[in-house]
Amino acid sequence: MQGQLNVPVSFASCSIGLPRHTLHQKIEAIRQSGFTGIELSFPDLVSFANRHLGREIGEDDYASLTEAGKAVRKLCDGHKLKIMVLQPFSNFEGWPEGSKEREEAFARARGWIEIMSAVGTDMLQVGSSDSPDITASIERLAADLGELADLLAPRRFRLAFENWCWATHAPAWKDVWTIVRQANRPNIGLCLDTFQTAGGEWGDPTTKSGRIETAGLTEAELSTSYQISLQELYRTVPADKIYFLQISDAYHKTGLRPRGRWSHDYRPLPYDGGYLPIVPFAEAVLATGFRGWFSMEVFDGQFEKKYGDDLVKYAKKAMDAHKRLLGEVDEKRVLAGIE
Template structure:
């Protein structure tokens, strides 16, 4: 929610900083944003990112904090007028992993927030390689074939009502490639790529159309 924080810290009394865990203040800021949106005829589609939720041991302070953050996000969502929260995952990196979780949760309000960058950038592309493509035991032709197969599988496997959101963005082919190691802030190369090198579709090199077409073939947005 960096945009909500930035907005809150640039309004009114700037001597009092809005902190990430000050949910009373964040609710007030979100209400102000909703008023501005209402005046312009806009609506908040989704609140994001909600991260670092899963994997904490029962009884740990991190787990308690994760649930406190989630409850705070729910309050902010209500104030902002949205019912959708995008949750990032460390342990479920691709859509097949997330779909497996969705089937186990089996609730109507739990679904997939899909992203052309995360899928194509994880299954097809690699910012640390000169060619820009995944390089493992497969050749480029097989990588392309497997990508097409994966997109076709998505189109068949996911019911349209379980896709809640589709984000479409491209990525630049990195020249020179990014170093395959964490930077001084602990960010891995794909995280750095995601944060700083994601242009609009057709301005990069990812096969965004393949993935978007597969999503639409499910009946999403019919």
Template sequence: MPGDSKLTRESLAAVTLCYASCSLGKPTDPLPDRLSHLSSAGFSQIELSFPDLQAYASVLENRDVGDKEWDVLARAAEGVKALLDERRLRCFILQPFGQFEGWPEGSDERKDAWERVEGWIKIAKAVGTDTLQVGSSDVETIEWDRDVVVKDLRELCDRLAKDDLKLSYENWCWSTHAPTWKAAWEIVRDVDRDNMTINLDTFQTAGSEWADPTQPSGLVNAASDDERDKRFQGSLDELSETVPADKIGFLQLSDAYKVDPPLEDKTVDGLRPRGRWSHDYRPLPYSGGYLPVEQVTKAVLKTGWRGVMSVEVFDSGPDGKGKEDVRLEDYARDAAASVQRLLDACADDDL
């Protein structure tokens, strides 16, 4: 059974505020400035995005740094840690590590996945984090065998454990084998390693079961709105009742714009529709989206979990073409305010 599920303001005050570095500005925006804005806005931790690290390394080296120059990237990660220390921030997690599980034994793809593991371990230790985020793979060409997925992730956990590192596994809603919270949770449960948790996400949860960017309505097909909502609430109730609080690594927050016209139901540039939706159409909560963010957040909090709540948005505007004149300092403050508004909305007790 879950822990204390009463959503009092006192208990919700224990939530730690985090922000994904990739969600404030662009990799070309100076990382020190972005980190200063996040610290000033009240965030205490960050998710460090690999592209941001690579961009920062390129600035330090005065050249384009490749994504497998592990020693150079690790030195840059040490520099990022110094920036964080100066701003009283901490790197909570390194992300996003994808397309790991399911590759055939002896394949070049599997060798590449394990090479990346070793490189990311070196970076994680240099920047001072103890956790890697792994997204459920979206490779369409693999014949998925669930036993293989579990075996691969178990091996990854065991390798990470040798360096006292952890893994938090996220259901990407466009994944080929684990698009829902339940599919990802059952994998985490069956991997059965102390250093593996599930990474829940308001966008990924609602975006896999309640919303669909390829439909004019923006919603998954259902006999009626009531049937859809009851089905989704039933899924959230199951989450609250079955996922132990101590197996939730963190909760990521974002909303989504309803895409008009809808996205084509096909893979474009290697991304399925929900992947493209995720890449460009994810604003802050209360900023023009339509997903039931409060509903998902309450379900997670009802497990008794009170951990790291992290903003991860990719806001290119309702048309996905980008926004102009975004002041990063203001955006960071708006993000902190949106999280507080969300927590207030989730609280059971009155002010």
């Protein structure tokens, strides 16, 4: 779609192919299909480092990962792909002061910052922690993220905080937005995600209907609640505090454990078997004035059955889905607000 709703589009490296596919193969397919950016997934970097350096590289071997990262940067530059974020940085915030876990989290952060410099990205994606052992204090969670932002700031790096809908204390977009505001740093913003919000506020993999059914909630009441949440998003979140939007859908799979498993294996491309109301969420994000990166981040356990080894076919399907999604967005509603 051309015009005011035209946005740059990227593909998460973790979302295409199978363990046997190399990062180089993924990059070639992504670029051939018209994407201009990638989310670099840390496991893909480790896998690339093993192959590039000819030995097993530990996840905390930051010197080797930084060396390999320079080669990844060169590879992406050669394919005219921007590494727009390093992800997913998880279970960082909320550990007790003086704990081994907190010490390890900050050591990991310092290592990842070196990798960011090597690969040439200015953004770190942080997912809201799902550890049961972290504090519930919003002030403490925000303070940790503020401290991480301060580590990033000297290199002009940014922190994109994402709600994971199975997180311990910040499963909704409103939760992470509260924490971001509390942290109050110019280099902290949001990573929003169609699955994390539609799957958290509307969908439920444990019910027969595939939607939330708590306390006798009707489908109409649920849709109204979801719409109110989207209206609040576009009214309260400034466009410059949205760093990027991840796109995926979800299969209707009754009986799954609540949402972590659903997220891991049952998130297809839009229009590829899912059922969540993701277009209204995209409309709400665009209604803020945001015109930044849309990024395909999917986890489809049926990938091999549906696409085999054809990474280009899959990447082209993803680009077609992106164009269709923007085509289905009501531009008038976006420009006027989504009332």
